Amino acid sequence: MDNSECRAYRKNFSRFLQGKLEGKDRRQLVRHVENCAECREELRIQYLLQEGMFRLEHGGTFDINSDFERMLVDVQKKIRQEKRRALFYRILMIAFLGITYYFLGIGIVTY
Ligand SMILES: [Zn+2]
Numbered sequence: 104m105d106n107s108e109c110r111a112y113r114k115n116f117s118r119f120l121q122g123k124l125e126g127k128d129r130r131q132l133v134r135h136v137e138n139c140a141e142c143r144e145e146l147r148i149q150y151l152l153q154e155g156m157f158r159l160e161h162g163g164t165f166d167i168n169s170d171f172e173r174m175l176v177d178v179q180k181k182i183r184q185e186k187r188r189a190l191f192y193r194i195l196m197i198a199f200l201g202i203t204y205y206f207l208g209i210g211i212v213t214y
Pocket of ligand 1 (some may be wrong): 156
């Protein structure tokens with residue numbers, strides 16, 4: 104699957120690896136990488152290059168392949184947290200509206 108969709112995601116890889124991609128863009132990129140083996144491989148290579156250079160300079164550990172998987176899992180966790188937070192606010196909003204209508208209802212009944 105090497106189509107324009109893939110190319111669009113790949114353009115965002117370096118921003119994603121720098122942690123600069125957020126919200127919907129990041130969500131969509133991660134979902135795509137989960138389902139597209141070629142893009143996942145491409146992202147892994149970019150990650151290896153970027154992290155490898157950094158670790159050569161700063162002397163870190165070199166189990167980068169498993170770090171890549173861990174990094175993806177971390178991002179997926181963050182995305183789930185964001186979704187939960189969004190859901191929480193939606194529920195809060197609905198509860199607030201419900202309470203408002205409830206009291207408006209009481210107000211109408213007692214008048
Ligand atoms: Zn792809």
